[in-house]
Amino acid sequence: MSDFAIGESDFLLDGEPFRILSGALHYFRVHPDLWADRIDKARRMGLNTIETYVPWNAHSPRRGVFDTTGMLDLGRFLDEVAAAGLHAIVRPGPYICAEWDNGGLPAWLFQEPGVGVRRYEKQFLAAVEEYLGQVLAVVRPRQVDQGGPVLLVQVENEYGAFGNDQEYLEAVAAMIRETGITVPLVTVDQPVPEMLTAGGLDGVLRTGSFGSRSVERLRTLREHQPTGPLMCMEFWDGWFDHWGGPHHTTGVEEAARELDALLAQGASVNIYMFHGGTNFGLTSGADDKGVFRPTVTSYDYDAPLDEAGRPTAKYEAFREVLSRYSSTPVDASPPRAEAPAPRFTVALGEPVRLLADPACWGAETCHEVMPSLDDLQTRLALFRTEITVDGPALLSVGEVRDRVLVFLDGAPVGVLERERRDRALMLPHGRGRLELVVEDQGRVNYGPRIGEPKGLLGDLRLDAEPLTGWTAWAVDLDAVPNLWTSAPPASPAGVGPTAWRTSFPVGEPVDHFLRTDAWGKGIAWVNGFCLGRYWHRGPQHTLYVPGPVLRPGDNELVVLELETMVDPTATFAAGLSLGPVED
Structure with a gap:
């Protein structure tokens, strides 16, 4: 067991100054059998901590349900972080943003008449209390002072950009403490004076979120918090994409230079993202700042590890920077080499049309x-x-x-x-x-x-x-891969939403990459696992198929095409195709 505290100017681990070198890795965006691989690569890059959000709506699709199986097994994830010798930061919200559907808030919550949104309102607070009790029961025994990896727990998320209800923030912080969380609490906001004021709490460490002008941003943070360690809880090293837009990237040298400037100020950092992963299923969110813009399936984020978990040039550049600020030597051995992805095509067949017989859908x-x-x-x-x-x-x-x-x-x-x-x-x-x-x-x-x-x-x-x-x-989308067991015989291809299926052989179950640019708009599944949405608008033109989803021998691909399947052929490529980058 260890003691972790907030000192006059540093984090203190067992009484000694400790700099957090963290990377964001969302367990719910990565297949659980790949968590250990991604965590090990974080360690090899020079990180000592892994941060994750917790998506309330994924764990609780219905009120009274709290699912911790499969990709939602937060306990297993934190245990794997600990097994790798790393620490953890947990950010349970209740709101997380994260380019995640509804910012993590469950849709059922808003069907209660008069329910508040991120404010001091009894219906909303009652639901939040129930949720925090469930998720923090997983976190509580895994705190650092109980022998676990968790150093910090966050209260809400960038609240200063949304509201100014201090009573609400205080209530959320009190709920977290009442569940038995004893490690320090933090808030995060963009380093803008009014946001730091509205989103912060006295007695709770304020942290910042930014990706540029690090020295200036840290100065603003210090002006609003005279003592305590400086920390950028979200060091934005890339960005997310919308359908129909470019694939966003940031320059490797520019990002490394900003990270160096931040660490040179003595600050702690959480790199957002270390590995973005994938918005599997229908979990991607959307923006609406005057124009509605849905987010793509890939959450590659131009991070040090790409969507498939493969190191990029940014990985090597960040490792070099971190090696100069780490209190322990950075493991110089390279991460495990990835097996090449097979390339092949296979015909889609057996179409089942929605308009022909909707009863089976x-x-x-x-x-x-x-x-x-x-x-x-x-x-x-x-x-x-x-x-x-x-x-x-x-x-x-x-x-x-x-x-x-x-x-x-x-x-x-x-x-x-x-x-x-x-x-x-x-x-x-x-x-x-x-x-x-x-x-x-x-x-x-x-x-x-x-x-x-x-x-x-x-x-x-x-x-x-x-x-x-x-x-x-x-339409029961979870049941689409099983349509052929209840539907009438496959019908000739026609207009309107149509499900197609095929089988394809796999030798070794390694990562595959399904090309979608020749299709229209829809959703794809492999062996019943929903890979997510595709759209010919791009920018992404591949769906990532994690190796653990596959099995030796025959595997099933199901595609729900909402528009028109001009060429009913599935093409598997050698790697990711995330689209043209912005100028």
Whole structure:
């Protein structure tokens, strides 16, 4: 057991000054059988600590549930950090941002009438207390003063950029202490005076988040905190990507120079990210600062380890910088070499069309007024009604969240997209079967639009008349890989959302890279494991397939194409293709 404390100017480990050299590694973005590999590479780069957020919504998809299995086994992750001889920082939120769906807040929370968002409101606080009790029960026995790796626990996350409710922050800090957390607590905010004031707490160490002008930012932090160690809790060494944008990168020399400047000031650091990993499943979030921009599946972040865990030039540059500030020698031996990824193609077959027989995709319900996706508890739904208007007709909706494919008598008519602020579409005629496939592209993870409902909101009209009498099918995406056990015989390829499957052989289960640039827009699974979303817009044109997902022999690939599969062929490439970089 060790004692860890905040001193006059340093962190103190067993009474001696200790500089935290940490890297962000989110257990929920990395296959658990690869945690040890990524942690070992962090140690070899010269880090002595691993930091992770905790995503409330992933652990608690429904109230009363707290899942710690598989990729959500926080206890196993912290134990692997300890086994590697490293320390840990845990940031449980309840809000985490992290470019993660809804900033980590569960969607069910916002279906409570009158619930507050990150403020002192009894319904919200009751849910937060329940959550913190569950997650910190995992952390409590793994604190450094109980023989574990955890040095610090964070209160909320960049709260000064959101609100100014000190009573709320104090309540969250008190809840953390009441669970038995005895290690020091911290807050983090961008080093802007008003944010440091609004997001900080007396008696809790303030830390900063920034990626440039390190000396200036640390000076601002010191002005708001005269004593205590200086720490950048998020040293941004890269950035995340949006669909349709460039792949963001930062210069290796520039990033290394900033890291050196930060450490030269005597500060501690958490490199965000050391390894970004992947937004597997439908976990990526979105921005909406006037324009809705969903985040891609890859969370490569231009980090020292790329999305597949392979060292980059930034890894070597950071290792050289860290070696000059580490209190222990940095392991100079290179990380384990990765096996090459196989390259091959395989035909997709056995298409199953959503519009042909929606009953096998999910439960049917009837509604006079169209429900939201939240009402149906789904991320994708088909809505159908009959229309009887003479001549061409204008379909209009109050707000699209986030994308709608429109069909009339089975033929595609057009697309309504939130990103373009679409609200209306002209139908060629007003009689027949109107079908709308509504997709949630990821919940906003930053700012005032956190927690907003998904689906078609407001008045839905055909010309001036309300559209009513809907039949809805909430698509069970978890069940898509099993469609062929319940669906009718595979149908010929046609328009509209279609699931395809194939098998492919694997010798040694090493990482694979599935190319998607020849497809349209959709989701892919390998052996039932959801790799995430793809979209021809890019920038990323590969989906990462972790080696532990595969097995020797036959493996199954399932693809749900929402638009059109021009060439039903799956191509596996030699490595990542994350798209063109920004100028």
